Amino acid sequence: MSNILSIFITFISAFFIISSIPKIINLKGFITLTADYGVVPGKVATILGALFPFVELILGIMLIFPEARVLAATGIIILLVGFQYAVINVLKTGKTLSCGCYGKLIDSKVDNFTILKIRILILISLYIVAMSLLKVENTLFKGGDIVIGIALSITILAFQVLWSTSKQSREILKNTN
Secondary structure, three states: OOOOOHHHHHHHHHHHHHHHHHHHHHHHHHHHHHHHOOOOOOOHHHHHHHHHHHHHHHHHHHHHOOOOOOHHHHHHHHHHHHHHHHHHHHHHHHHOOOOOOOOOOOOOOOOHHHHHHHHHHHHHHHEEEEEEOOOOOOOOOOHHHHHHHOOOOOOOHHHHHHHHEEEEEEEEHHOOO
8 A cells, every 4th residue: 555645755855856956957047037036136036046946955855854854844835835925926917937946947937837836735745744743654665655756746747848838839829810
């Protein structure tokens, strides 16, 4: 029987590790994007833009370790709430901006799908915190749980690609008519 907690831990961990790497590779571009959101002043945006990818990577790795799990999941929730705030502010302004969720790996724009994705990630992270604090489930990682967790991360990435491609196609069709 699969262990939901270990699947969710693997999913969130893999998701944050995968999404941090393209941001680290193109750190300058991610710093610029962070400033483009216009949520915090320029120097603060520069510092946050430089730190976020590394914080995501570290939290994704920390999540694997039971001793650090609650702290890591709580840190992820704080990041996600901040990201949600930034995305909502961009949506209110009507700006068209890359969400930067995956660096240059996937060119996805800020939209309602971004909000939905963030909220799902928050709920899963809350579940991880609750179950870890209550020690309700044994988090023995089994091969199948790891495969399912990584597959969920890849599925979210695939849905993002499909959503972004569909949205771009709709824009092209709209502009040709």
